[in-house]
Structure formats: C-alpha cells, structure tokens
Amino acid sequence: MAIADAAGQTARWKDAAPGSDDEDIIPRDIRFGILENPTRHWLGGDFHKTALIDGLPSSPEGERYFIRSLKYYAPKLKDKHLADEINGYSVQEAFHTREHEDYNRALAKLGYDVEAMEAPVIKTLRSDKIPIFRLAVTCAIEHLTATLSSVTLRNPQFLDDASPAYRRLWMWHALEELEHKAVALDVFDAATTKYSPFKRYMLRTMAFNAVAWTFLKIVLANLVRFARTDGVKTGPRFWARLVWVLFGNPGYWRKCAPLVLKYYLPGFNPVNKDDHDLIRKGRAWLYDEFMALEAAQSAPTAAPAAE
Numbered sequence: 001m002a003i004a005d006a007a008g009q010t011a012r013w014k015d016a017a018p019g020s021d022d023e024d025i026i027p028r029d030i031r032f033g034i035l036e037n038p039t040r041h042w043l044g045g046d047f048h049k050t051a052l053i054d055g056l057p058s059s060p061e062g063e064r065y066f067i068r069s070l071k072y073y074a075p076k077l078k079d080k081h082l083a084d085e086i087n088g089y090s091v092q093e094a095f096h097t098r099e100h101e102d103y104n105r106a107l108a109k110l111g112y113d114v115e116a117m118e119a120p121v122i123k124t125l126r127s128d129k130i131p132i133f134r135l136a137v138t139c140a141i142e143h144l145t146a147t148l149s150s151v152t153l154r155n156p157q158f159l160d161d162a163s164p165a166y167r168r169l170w171m172w173h174a175l176e177e178l179e180h181k182a183v184a185l186d187v188f189d190a191a192t193t194k195y196s197p198f199k200r201y202m203l204r205t206m207a208f209n210a211v212a213w214t215f216l217k218i219v220l221a222n223l224v225r226f227a228r229t230d231g232v233k234t235g236p237r238f239w240a241r242l243v244w245v246l247f248g249n250p251g252y253w254r255k256c257a258p259l260v261l262k263y264y265l266p267g268f269n270p271v272n273k274d275d276h277d278l279i280r281k282g283r284a285w286l287y288d289e290f291m292a293l294e295a296a297q298s299a300p301t302a303a304p305a306a307e
Contacts, residue, residue: 025088025179026283029095031102032169038106040230044161047232048223048245052252053170054107055222056148057215059121062141063097066184069138072131073187082186089180096176099169112229117222124214135191136207139184140263143208144215146181146270147259149174151252153278156285158250168289175282182270201266208263 043049067090074086104114128134152158152174159167192200223242227234246253262268 025085025092025183026176027088027091027095028172028176028286030099030168030172032099032165032172034165034169035102035106035109037165038109039163039166040110042163042166043159046161047227047230048241049250051223051226052219052245054112055117055219055226057117057121057218057222058100058145059118059125060097060100060104061118061122061125063093063100065125065134066138066142067093069131069134070184070187073135073191077187077190079190082183082190085180085183086187089183092176092180096173099173103169110229113225117218117225120214120218120221132191132203133207135184135188136203137211139188139204140208140211142177142181142184143263143270144211144260145177147256149177149181150259150272150275150278151255153178153282154274155250155255158252168286171282171289172286175279175286178275178279178282181275185268185270197266204268205264212260 041047041050043053070086070089074083077083104118108114128137152170156171159170162170188204192203195203224234226232227238232238248254259272
C-alpha cells in the first residue's frame with residue numbers, strides 16, 4: 001500500500017501490524033519516502049539534534065557486515081530456534097540496509113558528503129577478517145544501537161518535533177533493533193563455548209572499547225561535516241550547545257550511559273526488564289501511525305462552500 005503524508009513523502013508499507021507476544025522478530029517491509037522529499041534540520045529545525053542522528057555511523061555496509069557475521073555461524077549452531085532468529089534478524093537488517101541507502105541518497109541530495117561519512121565505517125569494517133572478531137564487533141555495535149533504541153522508545157517525545165516520515169523511520173528502526181537485540185550475543189555465546197569465561201569477557205569488552213571509540217570519532221567528525229555544509233560556525237557556542245543537548249536537555253547520552261556501561265558487567269544479559277513493554281508499545285505505535293495515515297488519505301475532501 002502506498003500513501004502520501006502532508007509533506008508529500010510517500011510511505012509504502014506491509015506488515016506494520018502490531019503482531020502478537022508470541023512473535024519475537026517481525027521483519028517489516030516499509031518504505032518511508034524520505035528520498036522523495038529530503039528535509040534539512042528535520043528535528044524541530046534544530047541543527048544539533050538532527051545532525052547527531054543523521055551523523056550516526058549506520059552505514060548500509062555495516063548492516064551487510066552484521067548479516068555476514070551471524071550467517072557464518074548459522075550452519076554450525078545446534079540451537080535451531082537461534083538459527084531461525086538469525087534468519088529473522090537478517091531480513092530485518094536487509095530492509096534497514098535498503099532504507100539507509102535511500103536515507104544516504106537523501107542526505108546527498110541536500111549537499112552532504114555521504115561518501116566521506118561512510119569511508120571510515122567501510123575501512124574499519126573491512127579490516128576485520130577473523131570471524132569471531134567480526135562477531136564480537138557486531139555484538140558491540142548491536143549493543144550501542146539497542147541502547148539508542150531503548151532510550152528512543154522510552155522517550156518518544158524526543159521525536160515529537162520531527163518531520164513525520166523521519167519520525168516513522170526512526171521509531172521503526174528502534175523497534176526492530178530492540179526485537180533482535182539479543183541475537184548477536186546469543187550467537188557469540190554459542191560460538192565461544194570452549195573459551196574460558198575470562199577470555200570470552202575480554203574479547204567482548206575489548207571489541208566494545210574499539211567500537212565505542214570509533215563511534216565517538218565518527219559522530220563528531222560527521223557533526224563538523226554537517227556544520228561546514230550548512231554554514232554553521234563551530235565556535236565555543238557550537239560545542240557548548242552540543243554538550244547541553246547530549247548531557248543536559250534532552251540529554252541523549254546522559255540517558256544512554258547506564259545502559260552502555262552494563263556491557264562491562266561479567267555475564268552481561270542484554271535483556272532489560274522493560275523490553276517487552278517497549279516492544280509492545282512500539283508495535284502499537286507503528287501500526288496506529290500507519291492506520292491514521294491511511295485514514296487521512298482516504299477521508300473524503302470537503303466540498304467548497306457555495307458563494
């Protein structure tokens with residue numbers, strides 16, 4: 001089904017239904033129409049808030065890397081349920097790849113240097129040749145992504161001022177990342193059964209240290225690239241505003257920190273106590289959003305008043 005919102009962005013969706021509690025991972029074939037109408041400063045007209053999200057190192061190359069990392073181990077798994085979850089994970093990530101490719105094309109249409117933003121991500125990911133290292137890196141990236149997703153779904157007001165198509169995309173992405181957040185770590189545990197607990201812990205946390213440092217560098221570098229393209233001066237006020245957005249109000253990174261640090265706990269469990277409720281609410285929100293969009297599109301247009 002294809003429907004257009006007030007901004008002229010065409011959304012095509014299938015399977016946006018809320019699903020049931022028996023379904024852990026639901027791949028949703030949804031097109032958000034951002035490429036047709038890219039928007040600069042789409043989050044309330046705020047440069048910093050928008051650029052922090054647009055500048056996330058969520059390259060389509062990264063999603064293909066995740067799929068390869070898990071698919072390598074799928075034939076070796078004795079747990080057939082986990083193998084099925086890898087398939088669901090892979091389909092979700094394939095749809096994410098497609099939408100991020102369109103998202104990057106939309107950024108390029110606005111004049112941003114997407115190739116420069118993607119280059120360090122591609123270089124870093126292609127340097128990993130050992131399967132277990134690739135899997136450890138995938139676990140680390142998935143934890144960062146799941147953390148951002150949990151914070152987004154716990155605080156949907158963060159996107160209240162967003163352009164509708166962008167809000168739908170990031171809520172959809174947050175929901176699906178939360179649905180499959182444990183898959184990579186479950187595969188890692190299955191692949192390292194012969195490792196000592198210490199070796200498994202060191203591999204997991206050292207990979208996370210490398211990923212977190214690279215993530216920080218890429219986000220800050222992309223922020224400067226966006227500022228340069230938009231003609232925004234990067235003086236003391238620029239950086240003070242960034243610190244306020246990250247740690248003051250709305251405090252994105254302040255809210256993420258407790259969840260991020262949990263990764264360093266021995267025997268870390270990626271499941272949070274409110275994951276089930278967040279997933280249920282996210283599914284309902286997505287379904288209601290598209291139902292409302294469809295209803296608005298099919299509503300009869302009022303006849304002009306007679307003179």
